[in-house]
Amino acid sequence: MIHWLAMGGYWPYIWPSYALTLLVVWLNISAARRSHREALRDARRRLKAQGEAQ
Amino acid sequence: MSWVWFHKLGSPPHFYRIAGKLVPWFAWPALLLCLAGLVMGLGMAPADYQQGEGYRIIFVHAPAAWLSLMIYSMMATYAAIGLIWRINVCHALAASCAGVGASFTLVALVTGSLWGRPMWGTYWEWDPRLTSELVLLFLYLGYMGLRGAIDDTSRADRASAVLAIVGVVNVPIIHYSVLWWNSLHQAPSIMQMKKPTMPPSMYVPLLLMLLGFTLYFVAILLVRARGEVLRRERTARWVGESLGAGEAA
Numbered sequence: 001m002i003h004w005l006a007m008g009g010y011w012p013y014i015w016p017s018y019a020l021t022l023l024v025v026w027l028n029i030s031a032a033r034r035s036h037r038e039a040l041r042d043a044r045r046r047l048k049a050q051g052e053a054q
Numbered sequence: 055m056s057w058v059w060f061h062k063l064g065s066p067p068h069f070y071r072i073a074g075k076l077v078p079w080f081a082w083p084a085l086l087l088c089l090a091g092l093v094m095g096l097g098m099a100p101a102d103y104q105q106g107e108g109y110r111i112i113f114v115h116a117p118a119a120w121l122s123l124m125i126y127s128m129m130a131t132y133a134a135i136g137l138i139w140r141i142n143v144c145h146a147l148a149a150s151c152a153g154v155g156a157s158f159t160l161v162a163l164v165t166g167s168l169w170g171r172p173m174w175g176t177y178w179e180w181d182p183r184l185t186s187e188l189v190l191l192f193l194y195l196g197y198m199g200l201r202g203a204i205d206d207t208s209r210a211d212r213a214s215a216v217l218a219i220v221g222v223v224n225v226p227i228i229h230y231s232v233l234w235w236n237s238l239h240q241a242p243s244i245m246q247m248k249k250p251t252m253p254p255s256m257y258v259p260l261l262l263m264l265l266g267f268t269l270y271f272v273a274i275l276l277v278r279a280r281g282e283v284l285r286r287e288r289t290a291r292w293v294g295e296s297l298g299a300g301e302a303a
Contacts, residue, residue: 004097008107013172017165021114024157025270031153032274036281043288043297050294 064141066283067292073276080273087266095259102256111169112243113259117267119162120245122190123225125155125271129197130222133215143279145211146286148218149201150278154271156194163187166239174238182231183239186224193221207286 007014062068095113102109129151136144166184167177178184197214204210232239243257244250250257287293 007110008101010106010108010110010172013108013168014110017111017114017168020164021118021161024118024161028154028157028274032277032281036277036284039281039284039288040297043284043293046288047294047297 064143066143066287066290067296069143070280070283070287070292070296073280077273077276080269080276084266084269084273087262087269091259091262091266094255095263099256099259100253105173108169108172111165113263115162115165115169116243116260117263118158118165119187120264121267121271122155122159122162122187123228124268125151125158126190126193126218127222127225129155130218133211133218136211137215137219142211142286143283145208145215146282147275147279148215149211150275150282152194152198152201154274154278156191156198159187159191159194163191170238179238181238182235183228183237186228186231189224190228193217193224197221 005011005015063072091113096110099110101107129148132144132148132151135141136148163184166187170179171177197217200217201210201214204213229245231237232241241251243252244260252260284293
C-alpha cells in the first residue's frame with residue numbers, strides 16, 4: 001500500500017493532480033445544482049407573488 | 055425522417071423537460087466509466103519505460119485538456135447557432151459552457167505543470183502548447199467577463215457569441231501546436247489518425263476516463279442550461295404550468 005502511494009517517488013506530483021481534478025469535478029457538480037435550484041426558487045417566488053396580486 | 059423532435063428541442067419548455075430526463079443517463083455512466091478508468095489507470099496499468107509511475111498524471115491531465123478544447127468548440131458552435139438562427143436555448147447552452155470549460159482549462163494547466171516539473175525540470179515554459187492553452191483560459195475568462203458586463207441578456211448573447219466564434223481559431227492551434235512547432239510537450243498518444251502510441255493496458259483506462267469526463271460534462275451542461283433557461287423564461291406561462299404541476303423539481 002505504502003509502495004503504491006509512493007508512486008515510485010512521483011507522489012508529490014501525482015496526488016495533488018488527482019486531488020485538484022477531483023475538487024474541480026465536485027465544485028462543478030455543486031455549482032450546477034445550486035444554480036438550477038436558485039433559478040427554481042426565484043421562479044416559484046415570482047409565481048407566488050403573482051398569485052397573491054390577483 | 056421527421057425533424058419535429060429537433061425543432062422541439064429549441065423550444066424552452068421541451069428543452070427544460072427533456073434535459074431533466076437525460077441528466078441521470080449521462081451522470082451514472084460517467085461515474086462508472088471514471089471509476090473503472092481510475093482503478094485500471096492507477097492500479098493495473100504498467101509503469102512507463104521512460105517516465106516510470108510519473109506518467110499516471112495523464113489519466114486526469116488528458117481528459118481535462120480534452121474537455122477544455124471540446125467545451126470551447128461546443129460553446130462556439132452553440133453561440134453560432136444561436137446567433138444565426140436566433141435560438142435562445144442555444145445561447146443558454148453556450149453561456150452554460152464557459153465556467154465549466156474555464157475550470158478544466160485551469161486543471162489541464164496545473165496538472166500539466168505538475169507533470170512538467172519532474173519530466174522537463176520546470177513547472178512552466180513559454181512553449182507553444184502551454185502558451186496557447188493559457189490563451190484558451192483567457193478566452194474563457196474574457197467571454198465570461200463580457201457576459202457579466204452587459205446587463206441585457208440578448209445583447210450579452212450576441213456580443214459574447216462573436217467573441218466565442220472568433221476565439222475558436224485557437225482550438226486547432228492548441229491541438230496541432232506540438233506538431234507544427236518544436237514543443238517540449240509530447241505528441242498525441244490517441245487523439246490522432248494512427249494507431250495509439252501506447253499499449254492497450256494504458257490506452258484503455260485513458261479512453262474510459264476521456265469518455266467518462268465527456269459524459270460528466272454533458273450532465274453538468276444539462277443541469278446548468280436548465281437553470282439558465284428557467285432564468286431567461288421566468289415570465290413565460292410554461293414555467294408556471296410546469297412548476298405548478300410539480301414537474302420541474
